[in-house]
Amino acid sequence: MNHIFYTEEELAFRDEVRAFCETELAPYEDEIQQKNLFRRDLLQKIAQAGYMSVHHPLEVGIGKHCGKGLVYETIVAEEISAVIAGLDMTRMASATLFGKPVARFGTPEQIEKYLKPVLCGEKIGAIGITEPNVGSDVAGMETHAEKAKDGNGYILNGKKYFITNGSQADFLCVFAITDITVNPKKGMTAFIVEKEMPGFTTVKDIDLMGMAGARVSELDFKDVFIPEDNILGGINNGFGILMDELDSERVAIAGECLGYARPAIESAIAYSKERIQFKRPIKDFEGVNFKISDMATDFEAARLLTLKAARAYDNGERITKYAAMAKTFASEMAVRVCDNALQILGGRGYETDYKIERYYRDARLMTMGGGTVEILRFLTQREIYREFDGKYW
Numbered sequence: 001m002n003h004i005f006y007t008e009e010e011l012a013f014r015d016e017v018r019a020f021c022e023t024e025l026a027p028y029e030d031e032i033q034q035k036n037l038f039r040r041d042l043l044q045k046i047a048q049a050g051y052m053s054v055h056h057p058l059e060v061g062i063g064k065h066c067g068k069g070l071v072y073e074t075i076v077a078e079e080i081s082a083v084i085a086g087l088d089m090t091r092m093a094s095a096t097l098f099g100k101p102v103a104r105f106g107t108p109e110q111i112e113k114y115l116k117p118v119l120c121g122e123k124i125g126a127i128g129i130t131e132p133n134v135g136s137d138v139a140g141m142e143t144h145a146e147k148a149k150d151g152n153g154y155i156l157n158g159k160k161y162f163i164t165n166g167s168q169a170d171f172l173c174v175f176a177i178t179d180i181t182v183n184p185k186k187g188m189t190a191f192i193v194e195k196e197m198p199g200f201t202t203v204k205d206i207d208l209m210g211m212a213g214a215r216v217s218e219l220d221f222k223d224v225f226i227p228e229d230n231i232l233g234g235i236n237n238g239f240g241i242l243m244d245e246l247d248s249e250r251v252a253i254a255g256e257c258l259g260y261a262r263p264a265i266e267s268a269i270a271y272s273k274e275r276i277q278f279k280r281p282i283k284d285f286e287g288v289n290f291k292i293s294d295m296a297t298d299f300e301a302a303r304l305l306t307l308k309a310a311r312a313y314d315n316g317e318r319i320t321k322y323a324a325m326a327k328t329f330a331s332e333m334a335v336r337v338c339d340n341a342l343q344i345l346g347g348r349g350y351e352t353d354y355k356i357e358r359y360y361r362d363a364r365l366m367t368m369g370g371g372t373v374e375i376l377r378f379l380t381q382r383e384i385y386r387e388f389d390g391k392y393w
């Protein structure tokens with residue numbers, strides 16, 4: 001039935017990525033979970049297979065899959081997340097959160113110097129928006145940059161918090177206020193920061209509830225000199241770049257959410273067929289099988305919304321509303337599905353030997369990361385009222 005939603009080419013690609021994940025990533029899954037290992041080498045493998053480049057244009061990306069679009073990015077996100085969620089978070093922060101703004105707004109020199117090494121896995125990227133005092137209210141950010149005295153660059157000061165790949169990144173796309181005399185939306189700039197730039201330090205990696213293997217960091221920028229050449233997309237144009245990035249990020253995250261939910265559903269179905277209570281498999285009880293029914297329905301609906309947003313993006317449409325809808329629904333779906341799966345496994349669902357508690361912990365992040373579901377609901381209704389001309393459809 002899946003072919004109604006995906007082309008044959010997309011399904012073949014999914015099978016390829018799934019096989020890659022099984023052979024190249026799955027063998028390391030348990031060790032990464034147990035030791036919280038950051039595996040740069042696995043990121044390189046993913047890049048060499050071409051899965052960092054799928055939604056980058058042909059002239060920018062690396063490998064045979066580049067230029068395919070956001071639908072393909074959701075396929076990669078789902079498949080890798082279904083095996084090692086923290087690894088896909090690492091990949092996505094590098095290839096998409098850092099990569100997409102550079103691909104869309106970078107100069108040819110910036111693309112050559114900063115994006116291509118990231119897409120081939122030699123270097124790692126990150127995006128720096130969130131700060132200790134600033135989360136949802138991104139326009140209120142405190143990090144700022146002033147023109148250097150010699151006039152040939154900017155001096156960056158501030159702190160960033162919750163930056164995926166922060167301590168590991170070679171290059172960071174960092175947002176800062178550059179004109180305090182105007183609305184921050186007109187006075188924000190994106191800078192490309194290199195990890196060796198004096199004044200840039202990692203304060204710490206933050207301990208997380210889930211996402212083993214990923215690194216999420218607090219960063220400090222003290223009088224970091226940023227050359228003019230490292231301004232991305234022009235001075236004071238940062239807010240537009242940020243909004244553009246968030247739309248595609250949210251759809252890709254929705255793809256990841258499918259990846260957290262799918263193995264949870266599969267485990268719950270398999271377990272409910274095998275577990276015998278009252279001399280019957282527990283799948284015979286409505287209290288169990290209605291949950292399976294709801295989980296599968298929820299999952300399919302999330303897939304449709306995700307695909308809708310991704311296809312609209314690939315068609316060049318503005319997707320703010322559908323990206324917000326897809327991420328809201330898919331992230332809440334993943335939490336509901338993992339919670340129900342845990343319930344179906346009974347006490348074993350709570351045991352770390354079974355993976356359900358891990359899927360649940362991983363899934364729980366995504367009602368926050370990339371914009372909370374509250375903020376996304378705000379965006380969805382704003383877009384609905386903006387577009388409304390008497391008919392919704």
Ligand SMILES: Cc1cc2nc3c(=O)[nH]c(=O)nc-3n(C[C@H](O)[C@H](O)[C@H](O)COP(=O)(O)OP(=O)(O)OC[C@H]3O[C@@H](n4cnc5c(N)ncnc54)[C@H](O)[C@@H]3O)c2cc1C
Nearest residue numbers: 127128129130135136162163164216368369370371372374
């Ligand atoms: C593991 C992890 C990885 C992350 N990776 C990155 C990254 O790579 N780069 C990056 O820049 N950021 C990253 N983030 C930050 C993430 O995007 C923020 O956590 C998120 O945007 C919310 O900000 P906050 O946590 O400060 O919550 P707050 O903004 O403080 O919100 C707290 C609560 O208040 C609610 N709230 C706030 N304002 C409103 C409002 N107007 N209406 C209704 N409710 C509201 C929120 O929805 C939330 O429930 C990451 C976060 C985590 C946890």
